[in-house]
Amino acid sequence: MNVQMLKGTSQLIKIISRQHRFQIIAWLMGIVFVSLAVASSYQSVYQNESDKQGFALTMQNPAMVAMLGPGYEADEYLLTIGTQFAHEMLLFTLLAIAIMNILLVGSSTRTDEETGRTEVLRSLPIGRLSYLAASIIVVGCVNLIIALITGIGLHLLNIEGNTLESSILYGAILGLGGFVFAAITSLFAQITDSSRGTKGLAFGTLVIAYFIRAVGDVVDEKISFFSPLGWLLRTDVFINNYWWPIVISSIFSIVLIIITFYLNSIRDLNSGFLPTRKGRTNASSMIKSILGLVYHLQRIKIIAWGIGIFALGAAFGAVMGDMEKYFSDNEFVQMMLAQMGDFSITDQFISMLMGIMSLISVIPVIMTILKLKSEENHYRTEHFYSRAISRNRVLGSFTVLAIIESIIYLMLLALGLWLAANTMMENPISFATIMQSALVYLPAMFFMIGVTVFLVGFAPKFTSVIWLYFAFCYVAVYVGGLLNFPEWIMYLSAFELIPKVPGEEVDIQSLFLLLVLFIVFLFIGFKGYNKRDIAG
Amino acid sequence: MSLVEVKGLTKKFGKYKALDNVHMEINEGEIYGFIGPNGAGKSTTIRILLGMLKATSGEVKIFGNDAWEDAVEIHKYLAYVPGEANLWPNLTGGEVIDIFLKMRGNGSKNKRDELIERFNLDPTKKCRAYSKGNRQKIALISAFASDAQLYILDEPTSGLDPLMERTFQECVLEVKNEGKSVLLSSHILSEVEKLCDTISIIREGKVIETGTLNEMRHLTRTNLHVQTKQPLPSIQHMKGVHHVDNHSDGVSIQIDSEELGTIIKFISDFGILKLESTPPTLEDLFLRHYENSNSVASTGGRGI
Numbered sequence A: 001m002n003v004q005m006l007k008g009t010s011q012l013i014k015i016i017s018r019q020h021r022f023q024i025i026a027w028l029m030g031i032v033f034v035s036l037a038v039a040s041s042y043q044s045v046y047q048n049e050s051d052k053q054g055f056a057l058t059m060q061n062p063a064m065v066a067m068l069g070p071g072y073e074a075d076e077y078l079l080t081i082g083t084q085f086a087h088e089m090l091l092f093t094l095l096a097i098a099i100m101n102i103l104l105v106g107s108s109t110r111t112d113e114e115t116g117r118t119e120v121l122r123s124l125p126i127g128r129l130s131y132l133a134a135s136i137i138v139v140g141c142v143n144l145i146i147a148l149i150t151g152i153g154l155h156l157l158n159i160e161g162n163t164l165e166s167s168i169l170y171g172a173i174l175g176l177g178g179f180v181f182a183a184i185t186s187l188f189a190q191i192t193d194s195s196r197g198t199k200g201l202a203f204g205t206l207v208i209a210y211f212i213r214a215v216g217d218v219v220d221e222k223i224s225f226f227s228p229l230g231w232l233l234r235t236d237v238f239i240n241n242y243w244w245p246i247v248i249s250s251i252f253s254i255v256l257i258i259i260t261f262y263l264n265s266i267r268d269l270n271s272g273f274l275p276t277r278k279g280r281t282n283a284s285s286m287i288k289s290i291l292g293l294v295y296h297l298q299r300i301k302i303i304a305w306g307i308g309i310f311a312l313g314a315a316f317g318a319v320m321g322d323m324e325k326y327f328s329d330n331e332f333v334q335m336m337l338a339q340m341g342d343f344s345i346t347d348q349f350i351s352m353l354m355g356i357m358s359l360i361s362v363i364p365v366i367m368t369i370l371k372l373k374s375e376e377n378h379y380r381t382e383h384f385y386s387r388a389i390s391r392n393r394v395l396g397s398f399t400v401l402a403i404i405e406s407i408i409y410l411m412l413l414a415l416g417l418w419l420a421a422n423t424m425m426e427n428p429i430s431f432a433t434i435m436q437s438a439l440v441y442l443p444a445m446f447f448m449i450g451v452t453v454f455l456v457g458f459a460p461k462f463t464s465v466i467w468l469y470f471a472f473c474y475v476a477v478y479v480g481g482l483l484n485f486p487e488w489i490m491y492l493s494a495f496e497l498i499p500k501v502p503g504e505e506v507d508i509q510s511l512f513l514l515l516v517l518f519i520v521f522l523f524i525g526f527k528g529y530n531k532r533d534i535a536g
Numbered sequence B: 001m002s003l004v005e006v007k008g009l010t011k012k013f014g015k016y017k018a019l020d021n022v023h024m025e026i027n028e029g030e031i032y033g034f035i036g037p038n039g040a041g042k043s044t045t046i047r048i049l050l051g052m053l054k055a056t057s058g059e060v061k062i063f064g065n066d067a068w069e070d071a072v073e074i075h076k077y078l079a080y081v082p083g084e085a086n087l088w089p090n091l092t093g094g095e096v097i098d099i100f101l102k103m104r105g106n107g108s109k110n111k112r113d114e115l116i117e118r119f120n121l122d123p124t125k126k127c128r129a130y131s132k133g134n135r136q137k138i139a140l141i142s143a144f145a146s147d148a149q150l151y152i153l154d155e156p157t158s159g160l161d162p163l164m165e166r167t168f169q170e171c172v173l174e175v176k177n178e179g180k181s182v183l184l185s186s187h188i189l190s191e192v193e194k195l196c197d198t199i200s201i202i203r204e205g206k207v208i209e210t211g212t213l214n215e216m217r218h219l220t221r222t223n224l225h226v227q228t229k230q231p232l233p234s235i236q237h238m239k240g241v242h243h244v245d246n247h248s249d250g251v252s253i254q255i256d257s258e259e260l261g262t263i264i265k266f267i268s269d270f271g272i273l274k275l276e277s278t279p280p281t282l283e284d285l286f287l288r289h290y291e292n293s294n295s296v297a298s299t300g301g302r303g304i
Ligand SMILES: Nc1ncnc2c1ncn2[C@@H]1O[C@H](COP(=O)(O)OP(=O)(O)OP(=O)(O)O)[C@@H](O)[C@H]1O
Pocket: A535, B013, B016, B018, B036, B037, B038, B039, B040, B041, B042, B043, B044, B045
């Protein structure tokens, strides 16, 4: 490769890391902090043999394997609590770090190109590949730092039976897992011609990778090898410490990056490799209404998330047949179940699954409202407001779309779960139970819509606060119990206020409280939006 | 009747005063030019007229209604063209024009197709694929295809080629002939000079000059080029004379328009062979204002 093509990379590294510094620091601290905090919490909880055995049993049931990965042999949970930690945390931390990489690479490649920043820089004496090289180096460093701090931190926590090698390996899995998705995203940034397309394809790949791994881990291990997540979970970290998944991931990312550089060097600025088609001369009557237009602008995102949520629901539903068998064959579990009365494992699983899936489903719903802010940032809301369209109508259309979306996602989730569970289980769960356990989360979703509308209307500079709140809700659901969060902190998360159905009684009061808060936030948001300056 | 009435308009962004006591009045059938250096506050004024920004103080009325409170009602009879048309990348030009017309509620399909023809636009392309000038055409077509009383144009021709620029000027004049009003903010002074009845110059948030081009010219200097039989004595010291340049074929002088008569009388005694007078262009006017803002003392002459 010609050295001239990389001229100026070091200056660009400074520019890119400066531009994204807050984002980088937030992600870095979030991932490292949660990992280390959870690891140290395991240490402080004294577990006897049967506790550990119980843990092994729960974690090895097929539903858990589908959700969290294959885990370890039963006796390996007794050797070190590192195994418990890794099984519970590794995959979801990998997902978080993959999302970070997709967002960072997406915005430091395609977004910058789309907004014309790359064009300005390319007109300077700067090599053709420098921008790409700089953004890959920046995310590479971020991943490296996360890997090192997590690895060394885990070692310093001095968890019993935990060697330096295994701690470093755990960090390396995170760092390289992130880098694999950085490479995938940078490749998509060459192929598509928009940042939306790039991020969309990359997130799609992440979901499919998770999906293939889930199926593979339950059905046949060979299938898992088609997914980067599948092979990254096979290091047997804290026990055998295999390094080959690290080697494979490195080779895989390097190959992708070489292809990316090649494509970048032969393509035109602002273009991709997917063809653009000729469009319509006239607008259909659907997109001539505001709600129709607002939907049209986001339909690909909405449909893709709908399919993804349905498929995830179905995947977990399919596993429930296996889970049923697993528990009925197991004497130990039978005994435990007898003690718990009519509170069944499947019920528990469904309510836990809904807790996490409803949080995932709220992501596209929040994005729908934030789209209005992004339209304003791109000077496109002036098209509404210079014409005979009121602010209430525009904000109202985004809100209505988000509300419809939240209902549809939860219904798709329940439907997917029920359809698959029904075909796989001997004693199927009733459709009404599953639908109820999903829809009970609607008030929490509405609450999130309310807060987002409030931010867009009243505090437009701080809209990203909603993602911090989202991250908090996620941590609360996922590891809040492990980290011993006090009750009042847990209840700051709207999703914790939702009764765990089936199993718990439906608590009308907290649902009602969320709905009232939703309406209050909505009201203030609309008021603020009508009063504030519109930037463009 | 005045369609637009702005009185004592002030707009602050935090502590920064972007507009300071701005007055403006646009009458029916009038083309009103709005010029001023970058960052002077033109777009800010326009955004306030559109009800997108809220005035810090002052009165802003369009069609007799408050620009902020009654924005939606006003916009039924108002068309706006932004300086940079930011469009939805995945919609085609044709779709965008239709959507815009529907949002106003009174566009004409025939007018739309006719304008697409006149502006030579391919409406089947996705917006991301249009060049800058072509994106601008989309905004222009949707404005002129709608049946409005007032057209607000903020640097509407940025990126247009000269041929399209001419089509644009035709459109503006057609609209004027139908008795409608136009507010035209532009940096292309020849365009403003050609189209506008009234011109307003804004600088650092203050309107420093308003009037017809003729009124403004009256206040400024005329360029004279004279050739005389006998050499002219030094006239530098005379009242109203600025900038004397000696050329091989005569003398160029800048004169305050008010003193024109006295000076011509004086010169004519030296036997005029040739006398050319050029009225100041808008550009001269504008540059004088602009330079003043940079260094008030340097011109030495009477500030306008
Ligand atoms: N949202 C904002 N916050 C702070 N300052 C702003 C904001 N919008 C505009 N300004 C400032 O107000 C001033 C006037 O800006 P405006 O866009 O009205 O200028 P303009 O006359 O349209 O200039 P140009 O000819 O470059 O288009 C500028 O100094 C600008 O920086």
